[in-house]
Amino acid sequence: MVTIRDVAAEAGVSITTVSRALNESGRVGRATRERVLNAARRLGYEPNDLARSLHGKATGTIAVLVPDITNPFFPELVKGVQEVATAHQKLLLLCQTSEDSEIAVQELLHLRRKRVDGVVLVGGLAASEQLDAALAGLPVVAVDRDTTVDGSRVVRSDHRRGGRLATEHLIELGHEHIAHVRGPAHLSVAQDRHDGYREALEEAGLPYDASLVVEGGFLEEGGYDGLRALRRRRRPFTAVFCGNDLMAIGALRALEDVGLAVPDEVSVVGFDDIHLASYLRPGLTTVHQPIQTLGRRAAALLIGSAMNDEQPASEVLDVHIVRRQTTARHRRTEVR
Amino acid sequence: MVTIRDVAAEAGVSITTVSRALNESGRVGRATRERVLNAARRLGYEPNDLARSLHGKATGTIAVLVPDITNPFFPELVKGVQEVATAHQKLLLLCQTSEDSEIAVQELLHLRRKRVDGVVLVGGLAASEQLDAALAGLPVVAVDRDTTVDGSRVVRSDHRRGGRLATEHLIELGHEHIAHVRGPAHLSVAQDRHDGYREALEEAGLPYDASLVVEGGFLEEGGYDGLRALRRRRRPFTAVFCGNDLMAIGALRALEDVGLAVPDEVSVVGFDDIHLASYLRPGLTTVHQPIQTLGRRAAALLIGSAMNDEQPASEVLDVHIVRRQTTARHRRTEVR
DNA sequence: CTGTTAGCGCGTTCAC
DNA sequence: GTGAACGCGCTAACAG
Numbered sequence: 001m002v003t004i005r006d007v008a009a010e011a012g013v014s015i016t017t018v019s020r021a022l023n024e025s026g027r028v029g030r031a032t033r034e035r036v037l038n039a040a041r042r043l044g045y046e047p048n049d050l051a052r053s054l055h056g057k058a059t060g061t062i063a064v065l066v067p068d069i070t071n072p073f074f075p076e077l078v079k080g081v082q083e084v085a086t087a088h089q090k091l092l093l094l095c096q097t098s099e100d101s102e103i104a105v106q107e108l109l110h111l112r113r114k115r116v117d118g119v120v121l122v123g124g125l126a127a128s129e130q131l132d133a134a135l136a137g138l139p140v141v142a143v144d145r146d147t148t149v150d151g152s153r154v155v156r157s158d159h160r161r162g163g164r165l166a167t168e169h170l171i172e173l174g175h176e177h178i179a180h181v182r183g184p185a186h187l188s189v190a191q192d193r194h195d196g197y198r199e200a201l202e203e204a205g206l207p208y209d210a211s212l213v214v215e216g217g218f219l220e221e222g223g224y225d226g227l228r229a230l231r232r233r234r235r236p237f238t239a240v241f242c243g244n245d246l247m248a249i250g251a252l253r254a255l256e257d258v259g260l261a262v263p264d265e266v267s268v269v270g271f272d273d274i275h276l277a278s279y280l281r282p283g284l285t286t287v288h289q290p291i292q293t294l295g296r297r298a299a300a301l302l303i304g305s306a307m308n309d310e311q312p313a314s315e316v317l318d319v320h321i322v323r324r325q326t327t328a329r330h331r332r333t334e335v336r
Numbered sequence: 337m338v339t340i341r342d343v344a345a346e347a348g349v350s351i352t353t354v355s356r357a358l359n360e361s362g363r364v365g366r367a368t369r370e371r372v373l374n375a376a377r378r379l380g381y382e383p384n385d386l387a388r389s390l391h392g393k394a395t396g397t398i399a400v401l402v403p404d405i406t407n408p409f410f411p412e413l414v415k416g417v418q419e420v421a422t423a424h425q426k427l428l429l430l431c432q433t434s435e436d437s438e439i440a441v442q443e444l445l446h447l448r449r450k451r452v453d454g455v456v457l458v459g460g461l462a463a464s465e466q467l468d469a470a471l472a473g474l475p476v477v478a479v480d481r482d483t484t485v486d487g488s489r490v491v492r493s494d495h496r497r498g499g500r501l502a503t504e505h506l507i508e509l510g511h512e513h514i515a516h517v518r519g520p521a522h523l524s525v526a527q528d529r530h531d532g533y534r535e536a537l538e539e540a541g542l543p544y545d546a547s548l549v550v551e552g553g554f555l556e557e558g559g560y561d562g563l564r565a566l567r568r569r570r571r572p573f574t575a576v577f578c579g580n581d582l583m584a585i586g587a588l589r590a591l592e593d594v595g596l597a598v599p600d601e602v603s604v605v606g607f608d609d610i611h612l613a614s615y616l617r618p619g620l621t622t623v624h625q626p627i628q629t630l631g632r633r634a635a636a637l638l639i640g641s642a643m644n645d646e647q648p649a650s651e652v653l654d655v656h657i658v659r660r661q662t663t664a665r666h667r668r669t670e671v672r
Numbered sequence: 673c674t675g676t677t678a679g680c681g682c683g684t685t686c687a688c
Numbered sequence: 689g690t691g692a693a694c695g696c697g698c699t700a701a702c703a704g
Contacts, residue, residue, distance in 0.1 A: 001392075003681055014691045019683060027689055049449040050386050050395070051681035054696045056337075059386070061429075061450070070415050070611070075405045082405070082432055091446060093397075094430040096418055110427060113385040114397070220615075249615055256617075275406070279556075279585055281592075281617055339697055350675045355699060363673050387697035390680045676703075681696105688691080 002043045011039035022047065053115065062302060063093035063111050064120040064295075065104060071219070071246070072274045073291060074122065077143065080295025081120050088303050090117070101126040108134035118302040120295070121145060121152075124187040141302040143294055146188045153305070154314040155298045157289035159189045159271075162319040163196020166241045166269045166287050169321050171204045174330035175239040175267060179212040181226035181251055183243035190218070190243055193271060197241055211235050218243060223250025231258060238266060238330050245270035245277050245286055252280075252326070263328035273322055283324030290317050338379045347375035358383065389451065398638060399429035399447050400456040400631075401440060407555070407582070408610045409627060410458065413479065416631025417456050424639050426453070437462040444470035454638040456631070457481060457488075460523040477638040479630055482524045489641070490650040491634045493625035495525045495607075498655040499532020502577045502605045502623050505657050507540045510666035511575040511603060515548040517562035517587055519579035526554070526579055529607060533577055547571050554579060559586025567594060574602060574666050581606035581613050581622055588616075588662070599664035609658055619660030626653050 004022075008015040013032060020028045021036035028036075039045075053059040064081045066074040078094065085092045093116060097104040104125050111119060118139035125131060125145070140152040170178050180197050183190030198208050214229045216222025223242050227250070230237065242248035248270030252262060260266050262282060270277060273288035297315055340358075344351040349368060356364045357372035364372075375381075389395040400417050402410040414430065421428045429452060433440040440461050447455065454475035461467060461481070476488040506514050516533050519526030534544050550565045552558025559578050563586070566573065578584035584606030588598060596602050598618060606613060609624035633651055 001681095005681080015682080016684080016691055017689085020690090023683085025683090029689060032689080047449050048390075048451065048681055050390050050451055051696090052683075054384075054386050054390060054681080054698095055683055056696065057683090068415075069405075069411045069418070072408065072411075075408075075411045078430070079404075079406050079432070082430065086432075089446075091450060092430050094414070094418065094428050096415070096422075110425075113383050114427060115384065115386055276612060276615065279612065280615065337697095341697080351698080352676080352700085353674060356674090359699085361699090365673060368673080384697050387680085388699075390682095390697080391699055392680065393699085674704085676701105678699100678701080680699085683694105683696090685694080686692090688689105 002045050003048075004045070006043055007036065007040045007045050010043055011036045058117045059115045060089060061091045061093060061114070061116045062118045062120065062299070063095055063107075063116045065095045065097050065107060065122060067097055067099045067123040069094065069096055072276050073244070073246075073272055076274065076291040077122060077295040080292035080297075081299040082295075083292075084296050084299035084303065090303065097123070097125065099123060099125065101128055101131055105130045105134045108138070112138060118305070120298045120302055124184070124189075126186070139302060139305055141298045141305075143298050144189050153301050155294055155301065155317070156189070156314070157294065157317045157319050159192035159319075160196040160199070162271060162287040162289065163193035163241070164200040165196075165319065165321045166193075166271065167197045167200035168204070169285070169323070169327065170239040170241065170267060170269060171200065171206065173239070173267065173327060176206060176330070177209075177212065177235075177237040178206075178239045178241060179214075179230050179235075179237040181223055181230065181240060181242045181247055182213060182215050183218045183222070183247070185215060187218075190215075193243060209235070212237055216243070216247060219246050220250035220253070223247030223252075224254045225250070227251040227254035228258075239268070239327070240266060241269045241271075243271060245272045245274050245284060248284055248286065248326075249276075249280070252284075263326050264331070267327040267330075269321075269327060277322075278324070282326050285324045285327040286322055287319050288322045289319045293317060338381050339384075340381070342379055343372065343376045343381050346379055347372045394453045395451045396425060397427045397429060397450070397452045398454045398456065398635070399431055399443075399452045401431045401433050401443060401458060403433055403435045403459040405430065405432055408612050409580070409582075409608055412610065412627040413458060413631040416628035416633075417635040418631075419628075420632050420635035420639065426639065433459070433461065435459060435461065437464055437467055441466045441470045444474070448474060454641070456634045456638055460520070460525075462522075475638060475641055477634045477641075479634050480525050489637050491630055491637065491653070492525070492650070493630065493653045493655050495528035495655075496532040496535070498607055498623040498625065499529035499534075499577070500536040501532075501655065501657045502529075502607065503533045503536035504540070505621070505659070505663065506575040506577065506603060506605060507536065507542065509575070509603065509663060512542060512666070513545075513548065513571075513573040514542075514575045514577060515550075515566050515573040517559055517566070517576060517578045517583055518549060518551050519554045519558070519583070521551060523554075526551075529579060545571070548573055552579070552583060554582060556582050556586035556589070559583030559588075560590045561586070563587040563590035564594075575604070575663070576602060577605045579607060581608045581610050581620060584620055584622065584662075585612070585616070588620075599662050600667070603663040603666075605657075605663060613658075614660070618662050621660045621663040622658055623655050624658045625655045629653060
């Protein structure tokens with residue numbers, strides 16, 4: 001391995017000069033610099049970032065923690081993070097937590113030892129002392145998490161508004177019995193979406209009926225099981241607002257299995273607008289959140305915080321509804 | 337920042353002893369170790385992996401380069417890589433190349449400076465001197481790439497066999513005019529799948545008709561455009577084998593747009609069996625390749641190579657067909 | 673078993 | 689403009 005010392009010898013200068021020439025820092029003679037650069041090239045010199053960072057400087061590395069990269073929501077988010085990281089010449093470490101707080105703690109500890117410059121934390125994680133400890137002093141931007149951690153910034157979509165938009169859309173279509181297959185109670189995004197749903201109902205003078213609300217995990221299975229549970233309650237409904245798109249897909253499968261036509265007999269709305277939503281047939285009506293932008297903003301905030309002192313505490317991005325083919329006007333003809 | 341020296345002072349021993357106690361390396365007295373560990377805990381000591389790696393040891397970091405993490409094929413692969421990396425206590429750097437060889441070169445150079453222990457290289461990349469240079473001496477395992485690089489190992493599925501299986505499946509269903517919307521000519525996986533298609537046809541005594549073969553990018557658009565191009569040629573066909581699942585999705589949309597029913601009028605087969613394939617309605621019949629395992633094997637080979645000297649040159653994983661709802665028996669009733 | 677002494681590759685004071 | 693020397697945090701020979 002060729003070091004800065006070898007280059008110095010080859011160029012007939014001191015290592016200090018080589019360092020300066022390579023980093024464009026300080027005053028180095030024109031000719032000298034050329035000589036050094038040539039020597040470096042000739043020897044195939046490769047700077048060692050480890051040694052550089054050892055001086056307490058930044059490592060030029062940030063990390064993103066997601067529950068599961070195969071959940072189609074996260075690659076889009078990660079792409080946004082990656083984009084900004086690359087633009088700032090930073091490398092991106094990817095970690096998966098499986099929504100497990102203990103795993104997250106382990107990963108964070110590992111990241112700290114590697115001296116990452118900061119972390120984008122995505123998704124819910126059970127709070128714990130160890131988690132707080134693992135996060136302490138580490139520049140963190142959370143995405144879609146409750147801001148339990150002290151000074152950490154948060155980037156999120158307006159989930160409550162999204163819940164309202166979805167529900168209002170169904171109400172406008174004439175639906176009066178609107179079920180909600182919501183996400184896990186411990187996740188604030190699920191709660192917010194639910195609150196928006198409830199708000200919209202009440203504002204429209206429709207009753208909030210707890211027996212039309214079921215909870216499930218943010219995956220297909222959660223939606224599938226949720227819809228089956230709803231059916232078992234024998235409470236009629238003509239529309240379902242699902243906690244996210246994957247749940248909506250599960251709900252669509254369940255409806256298919258029980259022989260209910262979408263959107264003729266039951267309308268379905270999702271949340272997120274992952275790419276997948278537009279691939280489906282019928283195309284899924286859903287609340288669009290700017291997933292990639294979420295990642296971009298988080299990364300920008302994270303990287304910016306290392307540079308600027310002042311930073312906004314958090315950011316809330318707007319959402320809107322995308323009408324596709326899983327929602328239709330309520331047909332007065334009886335349905336159960 | 338508390339260093340090993342502070343811990344040494346606190347515990348009343350030398351830094352060497354601290355180092356040994358922390359790394360379980362060498363002989364350290366029971367009591368001494370306890371004392372050191374306690375001191376470290378009390379001070380909130382966090383080892384600095386940078387300094388450790390500076391000694392020329394491994395950095396405990398590997399990287400995976402993929403064209404685009406939002407392409408659903410890659411998250412599954414990355415997950416496999418991640419799994420093995422984590423099992424070996426290694427952190428994973430994620431890079432995206434956009435299939436651009438120059439970007440890949442830049443990323444690789446950056447990774448080298450960071451002294452990553454190895455790289456999993458996924459997808460096709462235009463060969464170039466600079467790429468070779470950027471790869472030189474770096475432990476690399478390629479996935480689904482031609483093994484142009486010198487000593488690099490390759491993990492891949494049996495694409496040729498997959499192409500045969502897909503085609504044979506259609507032949508068994510009675511189809512005689514089978515089109516192929518293939519992937520890019522410069523990608524070996526596309527070529528292999530095509531060769532398998534051709535082989536199956538010829539073995540069945542069916543003519544290989546070049547006017548039934550079109551080329552496109554490995555995305556929905558490629559499949560959509562490919563199918564439209566096929567139609568413009570006015571050559572009848574009752575089945576299409578698509579280069580991958582995304583292309584198949586594009587082809588399905590195109591068929592929908594021109595009013596051809598799937599599978600009643602045209603059968604469609606994809607390749608990869610990404611999760612998405614089973615979400616679709618009708619469910620996509622496709623050639624399953626073990627995507628996650630591909631990633632796992634690549635990572636295992638990469639990490640193993642740093643430890644064992646001997647390693648298999650490459651690995652070929654098996655594929656099989658998954659029958660869903662986009663393929664059906666050819667109906668003799670005329671169709672165009 | 674434990675401590676002393678060198679570096680690892682590089683940036684950064686300082687003098688010259 | 690350039691160089692010598694020191695130190696970043698840690699591991700690895702060598703002693704004792």
